[in-house]
Amino acid sequence: MRRKIVAGNWKMNKSLSQGLQLVDEILSASTSTEVLKIIAPPFTHLTAIAEILKSKADFAVAAQDCHHLPSGAYTGEVTAEMVASTGAKYVIIGHSERRLYAGETNDILIQKLNRALAANLIPIFCIGESIEERNAKTHLEAIRAQIKEALFHLSPNDFGKIIIAYEPVWAIGTGVTATSYQAQGVHDFIRTEINKKYGKEISENISILYGGSCNAQNAKELFACADIDGGLIGGASLKSSDFTAITNSF
Numbered sequence: 320m321r322r323k324i325v326a327g328n329w330k331m332n333k334s335l336s337q338g339l340q341l342v343d344e345i346l347s348a349s350t351s352t353e354v355l356k357i358i359a360p361p362f363t364h365l366t367a368i369a370e371i372l373k374s375k376a377d378f379a380v381a382a383q384d385c386h387h388l389p390s391g392a393y394t395g396e397v398t399a400e401m402v403a404s405t406g407a408k409y410v411i412i413g414h415s416e417r418r419l420y421a422g423e424t425n426d427i428l429i430q431k432l433n434r435a436l437a438a439n440l441i442p443i444f445c446i447g448e449s450i451e452e453r454n455a456k457t458h459l460e461a462i463r464a465q466i467k468e469a470l471f472h473l474s475p476n477d478f479g480k481i482i483i484a485y486e487p488v489w490a491i492g493t494g495v496t497a498t499s500y501q502a503q504g505v506h507d508f509i510r511t512e513i514n515k516k517y518g519k520e521i522s523e524n525i526s527i528l529y530g531g532s533c534n535a536q537n538a539k540e541l542f543a544c545a546d547i548d549g550g551l552i553g554g555a556s557l558k559s560s561d562f563t564a565i566t567n568s569f
């Protein structure tokens with residue numbers, strides 16, 4: 320059975336002390352152990368937060384990115400191996416903000432995925448259409464291309480390890496969430512494409528998260544959909560009460 324997951328992508332928010340306080344509040348408020356809670360703070364906080372969460376089976380830590388090369392003269396960059404050495408077990412790859420602001424192409428994303436898997440990190444791979452693609456009703460083709468071009472080189476064994484996050488770009492940070500009908504439609508499409516390529520067992524077992532203005536008010540309806548296994552949460556993951564309410568929305 321696939322796992323229910325709520326991941327909080329803090330993006331470029333919270334000082335170390337603010338982050339530690341937020342983790343402390345989330346731990347105190349957390350009641351269910353059934354849902355895996357993944358915290359994705361900035362790189363600078365990974366070691367400290369991983370240390371706090373290491374004995375909790377229902378918590379894990381993710382980096383928000385990793386570099387596509389194993390080492391070298393790349394000032395300011397962090398490799399997958401370095402991420403793994405902090406105690407983080409997951410890494411977000413292909414977030415639309417990185418595709419946009421850091422110009423990350425499929426070629427780079429493929430290398431990042433391979434580096435992450437080689438370092439025993441579980442990639443949370445983000446895909447999602449633009450508003451133009453949604454309006455032109457080409458969003459499913461865009462999603463198919465993103466999966467095919469960046470993920471379908473993976474062996475069944477490696478593909479079986481990853482998590483996918485569907486984040487329509489028009490819903491990120493806008494307050495406009497996809498309706499549960501829209502989100503379920505795309506999640507079902509993604510699972511069907513995976514089934515065609517990797518078969519029933521892998522497609523049924525992969526967790527597909529929804530992201531994009533998911534909050535304490537709309538999470539329940541989204542998570543009730545057959546193919547939505549949880550959420551990748553931005554803004555609402557920065558407040559312990561909101562994040563906890565979302566983790567209790569299954």
Ligand code: 13P
Binds near residue numbers: 533
């Ligand atoms: P928001 O929840 O702030 O829309 O961000 C979603 C996101 O990008 C998570 O990775």
